[in-house]
Amino acid sequence: MLAAVAYQPGPPSVFKIEEASFPEIKPDEIILKVGACGVSYRDVVERNGTYRRDVSFPSIMGIEIAGTVAVIGDQISRFSIGDRVCTKAFSSCGQCRYCRTGRETTCRQRRVVRGGYAEYVAVAEDAAVLLPDQIPFESACVLGPGAGVALNAVRDTAHVEIGETVLVTGATGGVGVPAVQLARHAGATVYAVTRSEDKRQALLDIGAHHVIVQRNGENYGKSLRAELGGEGVDVVIDTVGSRAFQAAFDALAPHGRYCFVGELTGEEININPARIFFKRAALLGVGSVSRVQLEDTVALATQGIIQPQIAKVLPLTRIAEAHRLVESASEMGRIVVKPDTEYAQGETE
Ligand SMILES: [Zn+2]
Known part of the structure; x- marks a missing residue:
């Protein structure tokens, strides 16, 4: 599969577009065919080396992901192949004191969602939420973190x-x-x-x-x-x-x-x-977003009460340009990338 890989921190030109191996899957994970991935300022500070928590290189970045379920792990019951989903930034264990008291965003066993700058990505089932057909991937990917x-x-x-x-x-x-x-x-x-x-x-x-x-x-x-x-x-x-x-x-x-x-x-x-x-x-x-909050957010977006502002959609091969746009903060609304094969299917800039 095609991916944008950063081998070390650096400027936007640090990304190499190359063939990467298909993601491995754990029993509690799903593999998504990426439909769109938001590019946020958080990605910029990961790329330039300022933000280091849970970051290692080489890295396939991208934490704001929406896509279609392509493979499901052995323990998965909430999703089927073909489901459309969007993600939040972390999965939670569901068992610890924080998770059991409605404070899952503080979970100490939380796992980071990352890897949206690619055609496929493995994410923990807990971090994903179902998406109705009427919300396009380029709007859905930014719902959780925004x-x-x-x-x-x-x-x-x-x-x-x-x-x-x-x-x-x-x-x-x-x-x-x-x-x-x-x-x-x-x-x-x-x-x-x-x-x-x-x-x-x-x-x-x-x-x-x-x-x-x-x-x-x-x-x-x-x-x-x-x-x-x-x-x-x-x-x-x-x-x-x-x-x-x-x-x-x-x-x-x-x-x-x-x-x-x-x-x-x-x-x-x-x-x-x-x-x-x-x-x-x-x-x-205010810390992050829980799965229930993301489900409610999707419902509010479906009703048109939340309307994500998307400034520009670019193909993944133009990821460096996407990062420059986010850094310049010249646009109102979000910058989103899509795998080139998805982008070619009738998207407009
Ligand atoms: Zn927990």
Whole structure:
């Protein structure tokens, strides 16, 4: 089978398109014929050597996978050959203390899903979810790491309610877009933060009530609080991290919930603890997506409540170009690659 292989960390040109051996299968795994694979910033930092957890080289990367079940392991009961599925980033054991208490994303026996930059990939059954026919692979592959995490943040961590105000940082990103869509659907008034004036209309189009264009890291917190009658927003869904923190925390209302979903730069944040207790703020970490959350995400996408934004679909042989596009962050929406044989079957760019 054809695959994009990286033999060491490096620039986008590090990928070699070559013949690789067909994946081996364990009893609790399925082999997917890859329909599409999302290319995320996480892939970029794996490729350039910044992100090292569970990474070794040579590597067939790609963790956002959708495809058709081609082979099933001896223990598989949930899937049959021919089923369409999408994946989450990890499988969980289902048996440990975390898994048994609805906290499977913390499972210590979790296994990474990886290998979507190829024609076939073996994944643990636990990491896969059935997909209805009407969701194309190029939308489905990004549901878990994007919309699934947003669902975890908006519904299950922040518990957003009707009539609340929600601020989403990095609103044009892979988690930001579905967070805006879900917060609006939940009955909240949504403030979307972006650095680019060019993306204002697109954010209004996906459901934001108000767009804040944050130029040069300016602190919009006080002015937003003033606009909201001196209080602030009930919930922050922060997909950016340290660089977004000061303004977003300033914008938070008393008893507000601040959800940390992403960290793009690795910088520290400084805060006087008194600011946290004066606000009675709740600081909440959002971790990944569970299988049930991904199933719910697929259902919401089927109803059109979540609409993944796909900027570009490229054949796998142009993986270097896909990585350059993700690095440049020039597009709103996700970059997706498909094996060239799949791509040739009538896909448009
Ligand atoms: Zn477990």
